[in-house]
Amino acid sequence: MSERCAVVGVGQTKHKSARTDVSIAGLVREAARKALDDAEMDWSDVDAVVIGKAPDMFEGVVMPELYLADALGAVGKPMMRVHTAGSVGGSTALVATGLVQAGIHERVLVAAFEKQSESDAMWALTVSQPFSAPLVAGAGGYFAPLIRGYMRRSGAPDHIGMLVAVKDRKNALRNPNAHLHLHDIDMKMVEESPMLWEPLRYLETCPSSDGACAIVLGNEATAAKVPRRPAWIHGTAMRSEPTMFAGRDQVNPQAGKDCAADVFRQAGVTDPRRDLDCAEVYVPFSWYEPMWLENLGFCADGDGWKLTESGATAFDGDIPWNPSGGVLSSNPIGASGLIRFAEAAQQVRGEAGDYQVDGARRALGHAYGGGSQFFAMWVVGSDKP
């Protein structure tokens, strides 16, 4: 089997700390409508809908695909809801890709969203559980110690995280959908921002956003008919490992390495730094750029920070990471993974506007979640695989 599958439409909302002008359905619908417009399709052209988001507790709506069926044109169609923690946006795209590749559907609408302003991310992510000592430090309290572990292991100097924080926010200035537009961003501004979870400063962490992203996937026949260039899917992979087990490498998890190896093998990528033109990688805390550079095999273990420091991952570097501004600039959690996948597609479609990487023909979309234990990735390209 295996039909070819391509991204033929992409849409995003403007991400903001609070989209008070829309309902939950209105938010998701906005991105979905834009994706359909991009593909010059209407609701009736879509065969199935797959939606993803992180915990239902953000909005207090259980299994929101039920309430959202009308808004996404799903009535009378198959609709699925994926939830794989922070990697969910990526997994959602992969589940939908499977539907096209298996020849079950020709055109699938994929949407992911989070309306975090309905509650509060800190609360929703750390709801206290019976019998557990209360978590008193939020998500950063989990990840910052791992960052310290990385710094110790790699010998990375302290300023590397700040370089990423500045780079991604500068990139975001070219992206009209980005939540954060910090026009004066520089090393000094990051350094002077409050040290939240030492070694992590406030400006080295992601914002909390309302936002949605949608893509339309099509089979080969569909891709031949759409007005704009499709992004062909060259490889897809998911991997999971348990949160905690003896001997687990939490800094450089095996599931991420295996997932990358799998997706690159499928796409014929042997040296990701050389073979890819850019990457959209889930970096919610600045230091996760050097950490994931190593995990994904863009360099040898211990060298990630050197790649960042050399400017290789900057917009004008040889392997730009997060030209859109990344998760550090917009983070509607459930959508963030799909945004990475969509932004990778936009690059190889030549549709990335002011943050288009010149001549980008192959790109990685990456998402992770849980305690760095769920991974979803795809490689997209301008050429038919």
Place this chain on the structure above:
Amino acid sequence: MSGRAIEDLNEDGPVTKMHAPIRLEYRIGAGTAQSRFLRGVAEGKLLGQKCPVCSKVYMPPRGSCPIHGVPTEEEVELPDRGTVTTFCVVNIPFSDLAPEVPYVCAQVLLDGADTALFGLIAGMPAREVRMGLRVRAEWAPREEWTYNLGNIKWWEPTGEPDADYDAYKDYI
């Protein structure tokens, strides 16, 4: 109707917002394995569980070895001292339950355990906490003990020399 407490949101203009108070109550069972562990904690004991396949000792135990998908029934009593493998210094009070800032959140690898616990480090300035620091549990007064790891208020330095990086680097 508690759901109606919204006068402050909309004033006289078009209605754009609403409050949705949602309260759900649960009675959660800890499960057999966790109950055993917590009963130990209520007596000031830290009982790890050993995987019958790989012999690794889980602390806190979760009743199964996630690598092998088998129950971990054998208990191993561990000392209430260990090594800080890694940590962060928290400078913002994220919740009412948090101690005064700055405070230190650490992963503590008990001697004899193969997984680390999350805990607070106190009894020394936050700035002086370091990887490899040797610590021991500071328990709450016995009369306050419940079935919760919160019985350990925090971890304090033992004064021993720091552990060698090689001794704990594979546990991060």
Place this chain on the structure above:
Amino acid sequence: MTDVAVVAFAQSKHVAADPNRNEVEMLMPVVAEALEQAGLEREEIGFVCSGSCDYLLGVPFSFVTALDAIGAWPPIRESHVEQDAAWALYEAWVRLQHGDVDTALVYGFGKSSLGDLHEIMTLQLDPYYLEPLWPDMVSMAALQARAYLDATGKTERDLAEVVVRSRAAAASNPNAIVAGTTTADALLKEQTTIAPLRTSDCPPITDGAAVVILATADRARAISERPAWIRGIDHRIEAHSIGVRDLATSRSTALAAGRAGAADDKVDLAEMHAQFSHEELIVRDALGLDDSATVNPSGGPLAANPVMATGLIRIGEAASRISAGGGDRAVAHASSGPCLQHNLVAVLEGE
């Protein structure tokens, strides 16, 4: 399409409340039993997919811990739907179409005893017009039951007859919580809880888990003497608001059944995710079943209803009967959402 079959099915011993085991403890032996049935080692499983609901436990990411029951090391290919695990099975069936893996393990679990299931399910509803009124799960079902009775001229006695048959069938199901001999007259003497429904028309609160293993053609034949082949599978959703739907029918079930080919040949048995007695009658109509088909030989959700696994269990129950030679062709149905909003239909056949 690649041929895919159900080759193993295991479920927990369902109970009204299982306080002594957490989700992982409940799931671990079921996973082990399914693997043993299939004669497979964990490492041989090509894809894992689960279905569960965070709100049953009242904490986010409740499925994450459940992964401990699987032995997800070395890292596995794995995904999760926040839906009944029947949809996880659908995802796994799609995944098996790729050809790079030939087995998949699907699990679903839920402990409805922990919170107030009837209120938790209220949170599935439109958050602006419906949820603030807190119509509970049984109230929503009762509105549909009334609409069905009004439209068809059927009576509460017809609902009671469904219960009588379900309990009789459940007598031979060791996992049933509600089973035994009763009569419509006896049931009709009970007061209604939310009229026209009585407690007997509603599913019992249940804690439980289930596991299904799928395999592609050659692998399936190697594992099972008589695999239950999935000849068709489809699911459809309809409009959310019950005020815009014809509540006496299930349009989405009929659509899915048509796509899955349910009516293409004679159906020997059907397992339906009918949580309330009237739903069985509505779904039966939508599936186009004639009287020769045995309906819910397990007793169905009225006998045991481990939410988030109940739909998957329908597929497992139908498949095990096929594999055991208890029929040649079965239809399994799973449902989600208020008043049968979202429905999945699978057609299973022996060789």
Place this chain on the structure above:
Amino acid sequence: MGDGAGETLIDEHVLEFPGGYKRSVGPVVGRFLTGLRDQQLVGVRTPAGRVLVPPAEYDPETSAAVGERPEDFVPVGPEGVVTTWAWVREPRPKHPLDRPFAWALIRLDGADTGMLHALDAGTEDAVHTGMRVRPRWRAERVGHITDIECFEPA
């Protein structure tokens, strides 16, 4: 905290976002809720001419956005007809009424779809499909579905 007896420890757990969720409702839902505050019931007319009450943001038949122009909103009710109902003998604490009542799907006059609300009719015998009902308004209205306290027989 756990009871210390028996095989397993049991603990109470409350899931509640402090202060409640803050929902932004968008223009279509907002138009309906604004109407409620003013003791008015409005529906929205779809391009095909159906009147949806309460107003959906998207046509359940075609998925088209509705209510984009002010003139798409039309007054409906206040009376309507019960299309289906369910009698609640023992209300739950979160239910809108604390005495036996009916849930009713009500097609307001001028509407093509049903709206769910509580119906205060005293006894089960007083309720039947097809009966006419009217809203009982709260004196203090804030722009919320419960600005209608319930419906009552017309």
